[in-house]
Amino acid sequence: MKNPKIFLSVLFCCIIIISPLKAETEKWKTCLGSHCILFQLPPNWYLTNRRSNGQTTKLDHFRTNGLVEESGREIIPALVILFKSSDNKQYLDPILHHLESKKYTMITNIREYYNLQKLNDTKEKEVYKFIGMVGTFKDKEDTIIQHYITSTDEDFGFIIIITCYESVYPMIQKDVKMFLDSLVYEKRNSQWKFANINDQLKKAKELEGIANLRLKTKQVDEITKALGELNDACELGSTTACELFTSLMNVGR
Numbered sequence: 001m002k003n004p005k006i007f008l009s010v011l012f013c014c015i016i017i018i019s020p021l022k023a024e025t026e027k028w029k030t031c032l033g034s035h036c037i038l039f040q041l042p043p044n045w046y047l048t049n050r051r052s053n054g055q056t057t058k059l060d061h062f063r064t065n066g067l068v069e070e071s072g073r074e075i076i077p078a079l080v081i082l083f084k085s086s087d088n089k090q091y092l093d094p095i096l097h098h099l100e101s102k103k104y105t106m107i108t109n110i111r112e113y114y115n116l117q118k119l120n121d122t123k124e125k126e127v128y129k130f131i132g133m134v135g136t137f138k139d140k141e142d143t144i145i146q147h148y149i150t151s152t153d154e155d156f157g158f159i160i161i162i163t164c165y166e167s168v169y170p171m172i173q174k175d176v177k178m179f180l181d182s183l184v185y186e187k188r189n190s191q192w193k194f195a196n197i198n199d200q201l202k203k204a205k206e207l208e209g210i211a212n213l214r215l216k217t218k219q220v221d222e223i224t225k226a227l228g229e230l231n232d233a234c235e236l237g238s239t240t241a242c243e244l245f246t247s248l249m250n251v252g253r
Contacts, residue, residue, distance in 0.1 A: 032058040032083040034190045035156050040182040042175050050246050054237025058083040067168040077164035077172050085156050092152040098131045101159050105148040107135035129185050145169045204236035
């Protein structure tokens with residue numbers, strides 16, 4: 001939107017219309033190409049940053065509002081989901097990917113290992129989609145709890161990090177359990193086929209333009225469609241679509 005007055009008008013409209021509907025939303029689905037991760041979070045968690053290069057990487061950052069510990073200090077837990085294809089487009093071994101991706105976690109004291117999304121019922125050889133662990137590390141005098149979860153599908157890898165100060169972790173323990181219990185990998189048929197990256201980015205800008213026109217109508221059904229189009233444009237690599245989608249998902253907070 002080139003006219004800032006129009007943008008502010010639309011944003012104010014979204015605050016009124018979308019926020020009551022969003023409060024009931026707990027199911028999330030984030031995708032890149034044919035790869036999707038589904039999960040649930042309570043409405044006190046919200047998306048604060050989404051970035052995608054449209055092909056090999058995507059990052060989602062969720063957080064809560066500040067949680068106040070006994071000392072009065074405000075702590076903000078965070079949840080990050082990272083999609084990343086292998087650098088050489090080779091098959092990623094789940095165990096090796098888990099070990100090699102430990103550079104993304106700061107855990108020094110492992111409390112527990114766990115697995116998620118069971119894929120078979122054979123007791124002799126149980127197979128799971130996600131490998132996880134929870135542990136702690138120190139930041140000066142504070143103890144930080146962190147969950148580190150990985151998964152793979154062919155040449156694509158996934159990394160999930162949940163980070164929270166131990167002092168307020170009991171406040172989000174049920175939230176984390178909800179997330180872990182609902183976490184599922186799902187494969188989809190990619191809806192897009194492009195000859196090259198330029199065609200892909202052109203489509204992203206086209207979707208973004210359509211979404212902006214829908215937002216100007218200030219109609220609930222059009223705004224809902226616009227959010228879907230901005231989400232698609234973001235996934236295809238439009239930075240501005242990612243930023244606008246995130247902003248609209250957070251109006252009223």
